[in-house]
Amino acid sequence: MSKKTPQAIRGTQDIFGADAEAFAFVVETFERVRRLYRFRRVEMPVFEKTEVFARSLGETTDVVSKEMYSFDDRGGESLTLRPEFTAGIARAFLTNGWQQYAPLKVATHGPLFRYERPQKGRYRQFHQIDAEVIGAAEPQADVELLAMADQLLKELGIHDVTLHLNTLGDGASREAWRAALIEYFRAVKDQLSEESQERLEKNPLRILDSKDPRDKPFLADAPKIDAFLSEEASAFFAAVTSGLDAAGVKWVRAESLVRGLDYYRHTAFEFIPDEGSASAAALGSQSTVLGGGRYDGLMESLGGAPTPAVGWAAGIERLAMLVGAREEEPADLIIVVEDDTRVAEAIGMVRAVRSQGYSAELFATGSPRKRYDKALKRPHRVILALQTNMEHRYSGDDLAKDILGVLSAYR
Numbered sequence: 001m002s003k004k005t006p007q008a009i010r011g012t013q014d015i016f017g018a019d020a021e022a023f024a025f026v027v028e029t030f031e032r033v034r035r036l037y038r039f040r041r042v043e044m045p046v047f048e049k050t051e052v053f054a055r056s057l058g059e060t061t062d063v064v065s066k067e068m069y070s071f072d073d074r075g076g077e078s079l080t081l082r083p084e085f086t087a088g089i090a091r092a093f094l095t096n097g098w099q100q101y102a103p104l105k106v107a108t109h110g111p112l113f114r115y116e117r118p119q120k121g122r123y124r125q126f127h128q129i130d131a132e133v134i135g136a137a138e139p140q141a142d143v144e145l146l147a148m149a150d151q152l153l154k155e156l157g158i159h160d161v162t163l164h165l166n167t168l169g170d171g172a173s174r175e176a177w178r179a180a181l182i183e184y185f186r187a188v189k190d191q192l193s194e195e196s197q198e199r200l201e202k203n204p205l206r207i208l209d210s211k212d213p214r215d216k217p218f219l220a221d222a223p224k225i226d227a228f229l230s231e232e233a234s235a236f237f238a239a240v241t242s243g244l245d246a247a248g249v250k251w252v253r254a255e256s257l258v259r260g261l262d263y264y265r266h267t268a269f270e271f272i273p274d275e276g277s278a279s280a281a282a283l284g285s286q287s288t289v290l291g292g293g294r295y296d297g298l299m300e301s302l303g304g305a306p307t308p309a310v311g312w313a314a315g316i317e318r319l320a321m322l323v324g325a326r327e328e329e330p331a332d333l334i335i336v337v338e339d340d341t342r343v344a345e346a347i348g349m350v351r352a353v354r355s356q357g358y359s360a361e362l363f364a365t366g367s368p369r370k371r372y373d374k375a376l377k378r379p380h381r382v383i384l385a386l387q388t389n390m391e392h393r394y395s396g397d398d399l400a401k402d403i404l405g406v407l408s409a410y411r
Contacts, residue, residue: 009125012124012125018325021325021326022325023317025156026129026156026316030152032155037144041106042092044082044108045082046082047080047082048079049078050068052088052302053083066116067115068080068113068115069081069083069113069114069115081113082112083114084313085130089106089108089132090302093304093307094302098134099135102134102135102307103134104133104134108130109127109128109316110128111127112126112127123317126315127317130313131145131311132310141308142267142294142310145292145312146163146247146269147244149314150249150271153271153290158279160274160278161271161274161289162250163269163270164251164257164269164270164271165244165257166225166253166257167229167236167237167266167267168225168264168294169225169229169233170265170266174228177227178204180227180228181204181205181222184223185222192207193210193212193214193215196214207222209258219256237266240266240267254270257269263296263300264294265297267310268292270288270290272289273289282321282322283318283321289319290312290314291314292310292312293312294309331359331361331378332358332360332380332382332407333350333360333381333383334363336364336385337364338386339386339388342386346362352403353404356404358404361375382403
């Protein structure tokens with residue numbers, strides 16, 4: 001009886017060919033740019049204790065209440081596959097004594113997991129790049145992160161996006177704004193969407209970025225953060241914007257851009273495709289390309305001392321969609337062995353070529369004709385056919401040297 005082949009789990013993907021090359025290009029570009037900015041590489045566990053995310057993301061958020069992949073291990077402890085990077089990095093900062101390196105600039109990338117409805121550019125196992133600056137209270141840290149993000153997008157060839165920027169103020173400013181929003185939306189509560197009614201008392205800032213048409217008539221006249229900014233908070237935001245101007249990063253003010261969690265302070269930002277652009281068409285409704293903000297209150301929620309921090313993340317899948325399918329880089333050299341007595345010689349040649357930093361591929365199986373046909377179908381710069389032994393032929397070492405001489409002309 002034949003067995004049915006298991007299918008991939010809904011919301012996961014098998015990436016191959018030109019799509020995989022685009023994915024790799026995003027990661028390689030990120031790695032190169034983070035080195036330019038002297039961000040240190042970190043590797044984080046794929047799962048953590050559930051409380052790491054429940055305490056840092058907030059018990060009432062959709063991620064915690066609906067989307068986390070949580071399970072009890074054999075010891076009865078609740079663990080969760082990471083839905084984002086920041087909480088795990090904050091936990092590591094506290095438990096590994098990384099405070100000694102503050103201000104600490106770190107970057108990472110890898111898979112994340114959320115149980116949500118799969119759609120264009122959104123998966124249940126997805127991948128992000130992430131950059132964080134921990135232990136720096138100065139606006140310069142925000143500017144550095146945003147300049148890095150801006151350079152990354154440009155080096156990926158993504159030029160039709162703009163930085164949307166807002167301030168959430170310091171703790172006192174934010175709390176005063178929050179109280180004013182509650183008072184304002186209470187007066188029209190019965191006309192708001194069910195989701196916004198639920199958010200009103202717990203998380204009123206989230207109403208400001210509601211996409212529900214029932215909420216939109218009330219958003220334009222909602223209280224603005226600028227009316228509640230302290231002198232210090234206003235000066236902080238001015239320093240960020242002037243720093244971005246000096247760094248050549250274009251930005252626009254986005255007063256409705258918010259972060260609902262209480263530990264977010266000051267800068268909040270998203271890079272969003274320009275209206276009518278190719279990037280907007282490629283991403284559809286999933287419009288944010290890269291986003292983040294300052295989260296000065298997070299460490300306290302995890303039991304640590306107050307520690308300023310700012311960071312951003314971007315989905316690799318979304319960036320790869322904007323980059324577009326990329327063809328595999330051609331091999332510097334392909335060797336086709338037509339005479340099987342020369343296989344060992346060919347192995348030595350590809351070793352010599354690869355040791356000098358050139359890519360090489362060897363075809364030595366199947367009929368001689370099929371070997372050559374296969375080689376022609378592969379992207380390449382030079383093809384060398386090793387034919388039947390001739391009376392006057394190079395030694396293997398001499399031939400390898402001549403091959404390297406030819407390949408150097410292609411660099």
